[in-house]
Amino acid sequence: MxxxxxxxxxxxxxxxxxxxxxxxxxxxxxxxxxxxxxxxxxxxxxxxxxxxxxxxxxxxxxxxxxxxxxxxxxxxxxxxxxxxxxxxxxxxxxxxxxxxxxxxxxxxxxxxxxxxxxxxxxxxxxxxxxxxxxxxxxxxxxxxxxxxxxxxxxxxxxxxxxxxxxxxxxxxxxxxxxxxxxxxxxxxxxxxxxxxxxxxxxxxxxxxxxxxxxxxxxxxxxxLGLERARGRDERQRRPVAEQRGNSPKLAEALSLMEANLAEPLPTEEVARLVGVSRRQLERLFKQHLDALPSRYYLELRLNRARRLLQQSSQSILQIGLSCGFSSGPHFSNAYKAHFDKTPRDERSQRAAAWRRPAGESPP
Known part of the structure; x- marks a missing residue:
């Protein structure tokens, strides 16, 4: 039946x-x-x-x-x-x-x-x-x-x-x-x-x-009672043990990155603080996260910026600076390279969506 x-x-x-x-x-x-x-x-x-x-x-x-x-x-x-x-x-x-x-x-x-x-x-x-x-x-x-x-x-x-x-x-x-x-x-x-x-x-x-x-x-x-729907660019939230790969050094490096989004640390500094060489750190990231430390760090910052663009009323420049980008153009270029749209496009699309009747397709 x-x-x-x-x-x-x-x-x-x-x-x-x-x-x-x-x-x-x-x-x-x-x-x-x-x-x-x-x-x-x-x-x-x-x-x-x-x-x-x-x-x-x-x-x-x-x-x-x-x-x-x-x-x-x-x-x-x-x-x-x-x-x-x-x-x-x-x-x-x-x-x-x-x-x-x-x-x-x-x-x-x-x-x-x-x-x-x-x-x-x-x-x-x-x-x-x-x-x-x-x-x-x-x-x-x-x-x-x-x-x-x-x-x-x-x-x-x-x-x-x-x-x-x-x-x-x-x-x-x-x-x-x-x-x-x-x-x-x-x-x-x-x-x-x-x-x-x-x-x-x-x-x-x-x-x-x-x-x-x-x-x-x-x-x-x-x-549906969701704060927001996750986009296709967002990674799965892996269990902490799996994401860290049972590696204390990797766990420490990730914690340092997450705590320093506004003022990103150079890869060499992250490696020094966790007590490994840069090459060792890169191997850990490749083995457990299939990404270079610098790339993973950038994705953390861009994903936080996207959440702020969607959920806050801060200016685009304020959001860029709070996520570790040195200027508006720097933020815009990095954002477009990753999401295929500029921060301004992101904001404009969300605003336009609320002005269209439900069910009407975008032009």
């Missing part, structure tokens, strides 16, 4: 288009990740009338993920090729097998595991991508990204996954550009991924904002 349809407010069925979303819940799918997607879709229905979002939840064997004490969803079974009783698809072992096309504009694959040994599922995913072509967007949530990669659906694309799996996937799926960002979306919007958990809210806010405009994304952020 399909999951109950979302309750939408002030929709006009005779004029509103429909966008159908399919949620594939694989073993280990996290309740928080699924709930984040459903909440974002339901809120979007309440905030605009141009499109009604409906959804259905699917599993492999008709069994919901093990969420003790909670029976939230009534999923239906994915008709995989060769599965007993499955009437869709071609002959066993046929590349043309994999079932009929989903009636959906968005397929989200959720998983908490990366055991990629089910060829029927991989074939089904490839078939859906082929049938969906330019029509259906496909997103990997948490371990779902690993399944999409194994199916060959992320070749040449940037993708993300929970940070503890990145290193292994870089070895297993080298055709994918794995990142430690919160979420990723390609230029067409047809391939997406996120790290799972609350990152599903960030990804859905970005996807819905792409479809309906920045104003809706802002309204959705407020409706």
């Amino acid at each position: 399909p999951a109950p349809e979302p309750q939408a407010a002030a929709l006009a069925p005779e004029t509103a288009s429909h966008c159908r979303c399919a949620l594939l819940l694989l073993p280990g799918a996290a309740l928080l990740s699924v709930a984040g997607v459903l909440e974002a879709l339901q809120r979007a229905n309440a905030l605009q009338t141009a499109c009604r979002y409906d959804w259905r939840c699917f599993t492999l064997e008709g069994q919901a993920p093990a969420w003790p004490g909670l029976a939230l969803l009534a999923p239906v079974t994915v008709p995989l090729r060769g599965e007993e009783g499955g009437e869709e698809g071609g002959e066993e072992g046929s590349e043309e097998g994999g079932g009929a096309a989903l009636d959906a504009e968005l397929l989200l694959v959720f998983s908490g595991e990366a055991a990629l040994d089910d060829e029927r599922l991989l074939s089904w995913l490839r078939r859906q991508a082929q049938l969906g072509a330019e029509r259906m967007a496909i997103a990997g949530i948490d371990g779902g990204s690993a399944w999409l990669a194994a199916a060959g659906l992320l070749e040449g694309e940037r993708a993300t996954v929970a940070s503890e799996w990145i290193e292994a996937l870089q070895e297993e799926q080298p055709a994918v550009v794995w990142s430690d960002k919160v979420w990723e979306m390609n230029a067409s919007g047809l391939r997406m991924s996120c790290a799972g958990g609350s990152a599903s809210l960030d990804l859905m806010t970005a996807w819905l904002g792409r479809r309906h405009g920045e104003r809706l994304a802002q309204d959705l952020t407020l409706a």
Whole structure:
């Protein structure tokens, strides 16, 4: 049976288009990740009338993920090729097998595991991508990204996954550009991924904002009770032990950087203060954070500047100086090189978003 349809407010069925979303819940799918997607879709229905979002939840064997004490969803079974009783698809072992096309504009694959040994599922995913072509967007949530990669659906694309799996996937799926960002979306919007958990809210806010405009994304952020939605450029917040790599020297260096954003320390000074050579410090950063100390330090400062631009009323120059940039042009150039927009553009876009009606796309 399909999951109950979302309750939408002030929709006009005779004029509103429909966008159908399919949620594939694989073993280990996290309740928080699924709930984040459903909440974002339901809120979007309440905030605009141009499109009604409906959804259905699917599993492999008709069994919901093990969420003790909670029976939230009534999923239906994915008709995989060769599965007993499955009437869709071609002959066993046929590349043309994999079932009929989903009636959906968005397929989200959720998983908490990366055991990629089910060829029927991989074939089904490839078939859906082929049938969906330019029509259906496909997103990997948490371990779902690993399944999409194994199916060959992320070749040449940037993708993300929970940070503890990145290193292994870089070895297993080298055709994918794995990142430690919160979420990723390609230029067409047809391939997406996120790290799972609350990152599903960030990804859905970005996807819905792409479809309906920045104003809706802002309204959705407020409706979801978020201080802000995290951008695609933001790194995952790794557990402290993982981020520091159990290295006291690295932990000390990171603490020094975070405490000195307004007056950045030279790399040589950071190394001296933690008692290692510059080369040793660079090796630590490369090993545990895959970045040079100077680059990581710059990203810390720019991300803080972005938060201040979005959330404070300080002038652009004040923000630049407080984040360690010596002048307005220095700040603007570094910001544009990293975010592909100037600090003034950042401010202007946020202001313009609040002046547009919800659901109206930017010019």
